[in-house]
Amino acid sequence: MKAFDQNIAVSIESVSKRYYIVDSAKAATIQGLLHIKNKKEFWALKNINLEIKKGESLGIIGPNGAGKSTLLKILSGITKPTQGKVEIFGKIASVLEIGIGFHPDLTGRENVYLSAGLLGFSKSHIKAKFQEIVDFSEINDFIDTPVKHYSSGMFIRLAFSLVSNIDADILLFDEALNVGDSAFQQKSTNKIFELIDSGKTVIIVSHNMNDITKLCNRVAYIENGEIKSFGKPNVSVLNYLSEVGNKISGPTYLATNESVLKAINNKCETIDVSILSVKIFPKAEPLRDSLYWCDELVIQTVFKKTSNKLDLAFGFNFFHQGYLFLSINSLEAKSEPCTSKDTGVYIIETSFDSGFFNTAHYNIDLFVSDDLGENTLQIKNALFIEISNKPDKSETAIFRNQSLFAGPMKTQTKWKLKSVDPKIAENIPYHE
């Protein structure tokens, strides 16, 4: 039986939680009296199975309403599971809200003692830990001041200090990590590392993927009450982010939608140009519909110039996960200036090597401006591309995931391995 495994801190066995969508008290009473049963049910958690070992740190991620907080509530015993069973081995302290139970009119000292009692710790236990708690929170001078006079940072520091120093075996945090100023945030992160190192089990719910990958050694990605992925932080976080990415931007597209172009052209009157088409393709095989890493890529823009007053400049902004990562424009072109004042229909081709792109998704904005830079036309998300590895290339799944998560850029590198004589190992020349 699992209960006898000494290494398990928390075991969650096929836990489900049902909520009823409640009507107003009046409606519910009338329905109750008339024996009308039209309760709408809603499963916040569906058959969750997890096992958390002692000394492990588990991160729980997922969109709002996924069931993360419901799971934490069940783990901390605030609400009961509808089905299934949770077993906890050890003293648990849950922080669903930092500073919960603090009364604004009481002093820091009173609040520490009182709310520790609320978390289930005895007065003598807190007495022994009190100085540690106060030292960590750095509010020595104000410990006998009512907490309503604290700055919000001080309040949170004391509250975090209390829960992280009371010596529970298992700690649950719900979005409680980014507290205080950046120095204290660093300190609290280090504190959590310290707790994990000293063998505590930590469970963290957070929307901050950096915290999650930094602090947790396993991550569960929950959506619609189900575990979508569970395992190494990188893998789960990646699965989550790509799911989010898909939801926000949908499938990739290598040419701008015509209706988008039409709308933009109609709207834009200040600049005498209309964009007829924008597309991206690999130079080598223009008809291939996937872009491989290290392809030479071409963005082809067809436009109609309707006045001969001014010259035009073209540019593209590349975004990776919402962050601008590269900006290029025709004024900085290496080739001779590609400009023309005359009216007419033109094709402008921008080509670049994709070797420095990572294997990831990128949004591309197009902007056109007259050469005074006063009027611009912009097409947001004109293109949405995915750079992938060539299918024939051997790659392990983990490397693919790592590189996908590693950021916007990558570069072609050369690696060389050779064996050397151990006698000259101390004195190896830089180059041969």
Place this chain on the structure above:
Amino acid sequence: MSQNQNHIIYDSEQVTILAYLKNVAKNFSVITFFAKTEIKTKYVQTVLGPLLSYLQAIISITVFTIFFDYLLKVDTGTVPYVLFCSIGLMSWYNFSYLTGYGGLALVNAQHLIRKLTFPKLALPLSKALVSLFEMGIWLSIVLVLMIVYQFPITYKLLFLPIFIVLNLIIGLSITIWISALSIRYRDFFQIIPYIIGFGMFVTPVFYPGTMIPEKLSFLLFINPMAGILECLRWSLASGPFPDYRYLIGIIPIIILFVTGILYFKSIEHKITDLI
């Protein structure tokens, strides 16, 4: 092994009433947390602190004495009116505090209920502790009056704790029901203050029960607070031994108290989801 204090199981099973009460007792620190917080915050930023409670008590006693003793000349027999009404008010204020605030206990603490683990019964029980603290203040006044009027300290005083507990149980039996029902129906908050205000007049708080005509005496016997007042006056102020018919009011209260706890237990696990 599974009964180890550090091994907790959460599942959909219902616990036995015994295990439930055991858990409440184990969380006594939580009950005292709520009580201490309430008492401490009551005197926050006051100069007089607990003296304020004494002041309030003394003012009430003075007003009642002026009206009913000096002006209306209510006959309380051998017991001086000051002592008579002090005992009455001590008991009644305990009851009215407990039912007035206790019913709100769960609703007012809903932010804590959603985020913390503790037996919810601790909330109404903590109100009983606070009301007990207030009662202590009144009791000290009563004891001083007993000494001033040279009332003998008799064996009857030994029964006082029982009567005080009974007084709390009367308040709690109503409080537990109301706080549990108020999770769904908050109608009670509007009604309770009226019942308490009205109840003070039909209960012999500031007049002796003997003033009620014999024909209407059943009104006294079905009123548990009337019974407990007789008991307290018997114990503290050499009043007559209470009529056994007062049990008519007190026995239902005990039943209400027990069923209240059973009902509370049956909805305990739903409170977080419903409140």
